[in-house]
Amino acid sequence: MLDTIFFYLFALLVVGGGILTITRSSAVHSAICLIGSLVGVAGLYLLLHAEFLFAVQIVLYIGGIMVLFLFVIMLVNLDEAARERQFNGQWWLALACVVVVGLQIAWFMRKGAGAFKLAPAAAAAASAAKGNTEAIADALFSEYLLPFEIASVLLLVAVVGSVVMAKKRI
């Protein structure tokens, strides 16, 4: 009961925050709404007993990335952009895209309806007893070691690349 109430609360936060992010005209307001949306996602993780993901979501996305977003927005003068018209009258094109994508999703969900089922309860109980953090570490460093390392190399490439592009002389 309580779980359901909190689920709808967080879901509202995620969807509402997302909609406000793209409709607000002030960039700072948009960033704050995006933070609200991310907080909602963190809350959903907590409801799923993924405490580690909850904490990491807040530390990385809200405490790290969004602070940098806000930092840049505050530094850049966005008054000019805010005064321009935000909606440029191509709503019929957008509507067509939404309808097509919606139909696509509906079709695939109908086709793969058999794949949607709840995870077996035994696995969840085992991971709860073991501790969420250990379970993630086990999966990440044994089963998914190669994708994990490839992702970290990719991030390193991005960091080095941005430094090279931003600096004229190294």
Next chain:
Amino acid sequence: MEFIVISLVKAAIVAAVLMTTLAYLQWVERKVIAHIQLRMGPSRVGPHGLLQPLADVIKLITKEDLIPPHVNKFFYLLAPFLAVTMALLSISVIPFGSEVELFGYKTWMQMTDLNVGVLFVLAVSSMGVYGIALAGWASNNKYALLGGLRSSAQMISYELPMSLAIAAPLLLANTLSLREIVQSQGDHLFAWSIFKLPAPQLISFVIFLIAGFAETNRVPFDLPEAENELVAGFHTEYSSMKFAAFFMAEYANMVTVSCMTSILFLGGWQPLFPVSLGSNFVAPALFALGGSLCLYHGLHPARRKDRYTLPVFAAIFFGIALALLAPPVARVVMPLFWFAAKAGFLLFCFIWVRGTLPRFRYDQLMGFAWKFLFPVAVLNLLVTSLLVAVF
């Protein structure tokens, strides 16, 4: 039902103690700074200025609550609220002592124990930066904006060495729950993480403390509110209780950092040396010493009223010392005493450093974090994990 009642009682106690600590920490700071600078400090309101915090609170509440016309009202009002909430939230996972039995109820001296307690404190403290950044932006004032920007850049930079410094003792403790971290450390100095074999964490202790100073915007890292260049930084436009909220947030963050340092590195509520060697007698001995000093000065009074007041205090101190000798009292109070002693010493260090060091220049601050602190923290983490893996 019982759980809810016990939790409410614990929350009330923690909130009351924390608020008193915050108010008197400011008195202690003014007194210590004054004595470092060979002044008297507050001395008018009450004996030794002891009622000064109360007077300050009354002043802050009754001051005019001004909202400048050029601010962004919603975020201007949200910012102090956010700062103080995030600062007070992290105290809820701090374990102050071991399990106690009071009136037949068994409970831990901790509001709640999360199995990701360390990450929770990091997450909450990283959200605290929004209070400051938004305050700077919403004030619509260039000094406030510069203060807010400086603080967000500083807090993000110092969060990295801080997280790496936390990771090293976690390798020794092998858990993320704050209660279990304390339990994994022993009851003497060389079983605390800071000196524990195979990997003494002295370096990460120092890194954590330095990063903690920066995260709480204290001297020598108080660039966000450098008064000679930025007026008052991010809280230039704030008055009355909204200013007090930022003030409280800063002191609450200091308390959190001190508590986290003593839990991660100094063994939390564990005593300095084992109970079998008589560590339970340290607190009574200190109180007895205070009592004897009062008694001596009461018998050789410098002022006429000392002849009556000081012996009364001596009697109170001796009474406390005797009460602490009783085993049931000692079982409850001793862990609290050791925890408070460690956290109190660290808080004193905060004030001591403020009275000693000048402020950094901004490029020095950033260079120090990225070019010195961060590599050292990485190296320390690598060496620690190697030592833990080998032994």
